[in-house]
Amino acid sequence: MTSKIRFGLCCLFVEQPIKFRTATATHLLKKSRSEQLEKLSELAGDNSKALLAAFKYCHAAGIGCFRINSQILPLKTHPVVGYSVSELPDGAAVMATFKECGRFLKKTGLRASLHPDQFVVLNSPRPEVVASSLAEIEYQAEVAEWVGADVINIHAGGGYGDKTAALARFKDGFARLSAAAQGLITLENDDKTYTPADLLPLCRELDVPLVYDVHHHRVLPDGLSIAAATAAALPTWNREPLFHLSSPLTGWKGSGLHRHHDYIDPADFPVEWRDLRVTVEVEAKAKELAVKKLMRDLSDSGRPVS
DNA sequence: AGCGGTCAAGTTGAT
DNA sequence: ATCAACTTGACCGCT
Numbered sequence: 156m157t158s159k160i161r162f163g164l165c166c167l168f169v170e171q172p173i174k175f176r177t178a179t180a181t182h183l184l185k186k187s188r189s190e191q192l193e194k195l196s197e198l199a200g201d202n203s204k205a206l207l208a209a210f211k212y213c214h215a216a217g218i219g220c221f222r223i224n225s226q227i228l229p230l231k232t233h234p235v236v237g238y239s240v241s242e243l244p245d246g247a248a249v250m251a252t253f254k255e256c257g258r259f260l261k262k263t264g265l266r267a268s269l270h271p272d273q274f275v276v277l278n279s280p281r282p283e284v285v286a287s288s289l290a291e292i293e294y295q296a297e298v299a300e301w302v303g304a305d306v307i308n309i310h311a312g313g314g315y316g317d318k319t320a321a322l323a324r325f326k327d328g329f330a331r332l333s334a335a336a337q338g339l340i341t342l343e344n345d346d347k348t349y350t351p352a353d354l355l356p357l358c359r360e361l362d363v364p365l366v367y368d369v370h371h372h373r374v375l376p377d378g379l380s381i382a383a384a385t386a387a388a389l390p391t392w393n394r395e396p397l398f399h400l401s402s403p404l405t406g407w408k409g410s411g412l413h414r415h416h417d418y419i420d421p422a423d424f425p426v427e428w429r430d431l432r433v434t435v436e437v438e439a440k441a442k443e444l445a446v447k448k449l450m451r452d453l454s455d456s457g458r459p460v461s
Numbered sequence: 462a463g464c465g466g467t468c469a470a471g472t473t474g475a476t
Numbered sequence: 477a478t479c480a481a482c483t484t485g486a487c488c489g490c491t
Contacts, residue, residue: 181468
């Protein structure tokens with residue numbers, strides 16, 4: 156049975172009429188500052204309400220975790236149009252709705268996470284990249300505090316031809332985060348550069364949990380079995396462990412390996428995870444339909460297909 | 462209403 | 477050299 160597994164939905168819906176809005180900086184730059192803030196306030200207000208709807212849907216559907224889009228507060232840390240919520244005309248209402256999301260989370264036991272996107276690179280050799288990355292993480296930590304999210308998951312960054320030096324730089328960047336943000340950061344193995352074996356020593360040293368992405372591990376293996384990587388990842392967590400699962404678009408042979416399928420092939424669900432009490436975020440293009448189908452597939456048979 | 466061009470940001474690897 | 481991929485298409489301006 157999979158009753159102890161909490162499945163997570165990532166950011167979006169395909170069937171539910173729940174939409175998150177955003178804006179482009181190019182468009183906003185044509186407006187006055189007050190017009191910019193008015194527009195951003197409208198988007199932030201809509202998104203805070205959409206987030207509450209997303210939480211309510213997940214809870215009702217038996218989906219145990221929701222990943223919040225980085226653009227929940229659009230362009231929050233943009234160098235020109237960026238803003239603080241208190242500047243927004245409806246800032247107080249926006250914050251109140253986020254805090255209502257937090258109360259819903261606490262009441263229901265739903266979990267929430269954030270995943271800053273590819274532009275957040277704490278180990279970049281370029282100071283301006285690190286600076287913008289720190290700002291983006293601190294913004295997401297603020298949102299996390301309002302809504303009670305307990306994970307801000309990032310990748311270690313680039314390799315730059317010397318992974319040892321690059322991971323040392325990661326530590327420098329991490330040290331510059333606030334204590335609150337440090338307590339939320341997790342590291343995920345990627346499909347290009349950093350394997351679980353690369354990251355586990357760093358995770359242990361910094362007390363940062365490893366988000367074990369089994370798809371990335373299958374694409375970029377390191378000699379660790381799935382069982383070994385799972386067993387090593389679990390003790391890095393001081394809260395419920397969180398893993399990632401997806402299926403390749405075009406099967407495990409040939410190209411297209413890196414791309415995500417609409418749904419999850421239940422055979423890709425590791426048997427090693429079956430009896431764990433963990434969160435598994437489902438990365439699939441069919442979104443809530445894929446999460447619900449996977450839960451159905453795994454419970455119908457009482458066991459993952461193998 | 463529909464459609465095409467465009468969108469803040471980094472890094473890697475396939476073509 | 478260009479560009480798609482990444483957690484994800486959405487928005488704007490034109491017809």
